[in-house]
């Protein structure tokens with residue numbers, strides 16, 4: 176039974192769903208990195224929010240880990256390249272907390288406009304400072320939206336409902352989508368110059384880090400109010416403090432900080448500064464949504480191989496997974512076969528689908544081919560890290576679907592480009608379930624690729640099979656199955672034998688000395 180660790184506080188629905196789906200679950204929150212490293216080796220899955228940092232060191236200790244599930248959106252607390260290299264799928268729940276976070280941004284905008292936290296503190300201190308707290312109306316003001324994705328779009332919708340004008344800067348926002356949202360697409364400088372309120376809704380990336388730098392803050396309108404419910408690191412906090420102190424910036428509300436937990440920021444106690452402790456997603460509704468979603472996604476993956484909302488692997492629905500499973504087994508065997516047989520530097524690999532296979536989602540099939548191909552050189556390769564490693568090695572990967580009718584109802588062909596030209600193998604599924612090799616380097620041969628095998632290329636001549644049988648028999652090697660294919664009588668023949676035990680080098684050397692043998696290799700599946 177797969178085992179998952181929930182390492183951040185999560186709605187109890189998550190644990191309930193894991194158990195209902197046949198996944199064992201431990202909830203151990205508040206661990207230090209060292210404590211997490213000490214226990215992570217026991218788990219197949221890790222369910223987190225934003226506190227757990229899934230670093231290289233944690234992943235190195237996570238020897239059984241297959242999936243990290245983020246109950247939320249931002250995955251900047253997960254080292255995704257390291258997870259990909261380790262073959263660990265990283266999933267998030269991209270929609271479960273968007274409305275809640277957008278509402279928090281709007282709440283902070285109102286709080287800034289009317290200085291609500293300070294007015295509340297002053298009133299409860301018995302001061303009744305009616306004349307101190309003069310606010311501004313939101314109606315007719317311009318809201319500058321940096322990032323118009325899921326959350327930004329909801330913020331825009333709510334702001335338009337408040338009769339604000341919304342200008343948006345997002346390099347990926349199309350003019351059509353801007354019209355649909357009712358926002359004006361502008362460049363960053365225009366937004367900075369025109370906005371009365373600025374709200375940030377981008378992930379933290381190398382392009383967005385410090386997007387509100389000292390230089391950009393200086394381009395804002397005097398009296399601007401700034402809200403950040405996305406990620407710390409998007410704003411230069413020192414420059415923000417200077418802007419608030421000088422009065423250029425009329426107010427700022429941060430839900431997120433460059434260093435979290437933020438326990439001692441220079442911004443604290445600055446007039447017109449509001450902060451919340453990364454509460455953007457903290458509503459009952461959002462937490463139930465993300466807990467249910469992350470547990471369902473992770474359980475689907477661990478139990479049936481379904482992949483949803485993965486950031487480092489193509490999606491594969493729980494319905495598709497059973498249909499694709501035998502294809503992935505076939506693809507992995509074909510990838511492994513070409514990986515074992517093709518020598519020298521390989522510059523490209525192509526995966527072709529014919530018949531029923533051409534109707535399927537090819538990404539998982541290609542991932543399985545690459546995993547089989549590269550596992551020949553490293554046993555830590557799997558479906559997740561194989562495409563990543565292929566790219567790292569500069570392997571040109573092609574996918575081709577054919578709509579032609581072939582000899583088989585379904586066929587997957589894998590070809591590699593070698594120095595000696597293209598080498599290709601093909602396989603089908605018998606009964607839609609059993610992987611079977613049907614073509615090897617242009618020769619028709621029908622074989623089950625399983626266990627220990629012996630591959631021989633020889634000149635087709637009488638007496639060869641008897642001599643080979645004797646050589647193996649004398650070495651105590653039992654033949655399981657025997658598959659023969661040849662280009663033409665008396666031409667080049669290919670033999671694939673399954674044997675009950677591993678073949679050692681000395682036996683292979685004897686086989687290579689038999690008359691007519693051109694190649695003899697041990698294979699393993």
Ligand SMILES: NC(=O)C1=CN([C@@H]2O[C@H](COP(=O)(O)OP(=O)(O)OC[C@H]3O[C@@H](n4cnc5c(N)ncnc54)[C@H](O)[C@@H]3O)[C@@H](O)[C@H]2O)C=CC1
Nearest residue numbers: 248249322323324325326345347376377378404405455456
């Ligand atoms: N405070 C909190 O508790 C929460 C914070 N978040 C944060 O909110 C962020 C946004 O979430 P979603 O809207 O769901 O993500 P999303 O991926 O739907 O939208 C992000 C938008 O940012 C845009 N973008 C990317 N690079 C940009 C750039 N250089 N300049 C301007 N725009 C750029 C993208 O085109 C995209 O439209 C998340 O990445 C997460 O870090 C999300 C949920 C809760």
Ligand SMILES: O=C(O)CCC(=O)C(=O)O
Nearest residue numbers: 224225246247248249456
């Ligand atoms: O889990 C949380 O409370 C934070 C949510 C968040 O930042 C996100 O979903 O990106």
